[in-house]
Amino acid sequence: MRWWDIDAVLALERELFPDDAWSRGMFWSELAHARGTGATRHYVVATGPEGQLLGYGGLAASGDLADVQTIAVARAAWGAGLGSRLLTDLLRSATAFECAEVMLEVRVDNERAQKLYERFGFEAIGFRRGYYQPGNVDALVMRLTDPGSARVPGGTGEAGAPAVAEHTEEPGRETGPKTDPAQESDTPGHG
Numbered sequence: 208m209r210w211w212d213i214d215a216v217l218a219l220e221r222e223l224f225p226d227d228a229w230s231r232g233m234f235w236s237e238l239a240h241a242r243g244t245g246a247t248r249h250y251v252v253a254t255g256p257e258g259q260l261l262g263y264g265g266l267a268a269s270g271d272l273a274d275v276q277t278i279a280v281a282r283a284a285w286g287a288g289l290g291s292r293l294l295t296d297l298l299r300s301a302t303a304f305e306c307a308e309v310m311l312e313v314r315v316d317n318e319r320a321q322k323l324y325e326r327f328g329f330e331a332i333g334f335r336r337g338y339y340q341p342g343n344v345d346a347l348v349m350r351l352t353d354p355g356s357a358r359v360p361g362g363t364g365e366a367g368a369p370a371v372a373e374h375t376e377e378p379g380r381e382t383g384p385k386t387d388p389a390q391e392s393d394t395p396g397h398g
Contacts, residue, residue, distance in 0.1 A: 208238060208250035208263055215260040216252070223279050226342045237265055237276065249300035253280075253289055264293035268304035273297075273354070275311035278320075290323050295359050298327070302355040309354045312346035314339055324349050328358045 338346035
């Protein structure tokens with residue numbers, strides 16, 4: 208994800224998470240820590256064949272612990288395995304950051320996302336009461352130990368799958384997929 212992706216990311220963010228959408232400033236702050244030798248963040252976008260944003264995800268690393276900050280998939284792309292591809296990319300980044308554990312929070316009412324995380328080997332370890340505001344919705348806290356050996360569900364690829372890529376050049380530059388597409392149904396939310 209780069210600065211020129213933020214407008215499209217914000218539109219999808221507001222559509223999927225109207226009550227607790229991140230602000231422009233939050234994304235800018237995360238991206239400020241995603242470049243250079245001291246990077247502690249990894250943010251990625253997924254685009255369709257026409258360049259339209261279909262999803263995004265982000266991970267923060269601190270020492271040997273990583274935290275999935277967010278994963279979102281456009282409703283039109285639900286069921287195509289895009290959430291799995293985004294999560295696979297984030298877990299590869301956690302491994303590159305040399306993290307021993309990956310944590311995340313997920314809304315207790317988002318069962319589809321919970322099932323996605325469980326397929327990757329995440330285990331529920333607790334709750335955060337009233338974590339999502341202003342709706343006062345609880346969060347299920349999940350943990351994955353050793354992200355480098357995570358169970359990555361799905362197949363080896365599918366033709367025409369959306370590209371999951373970290374932009375490295377100018378807007379509109381085509382980039383290839385960074386992850387292998389998975390074939391299961393998933394619809395994650397904020398991680």
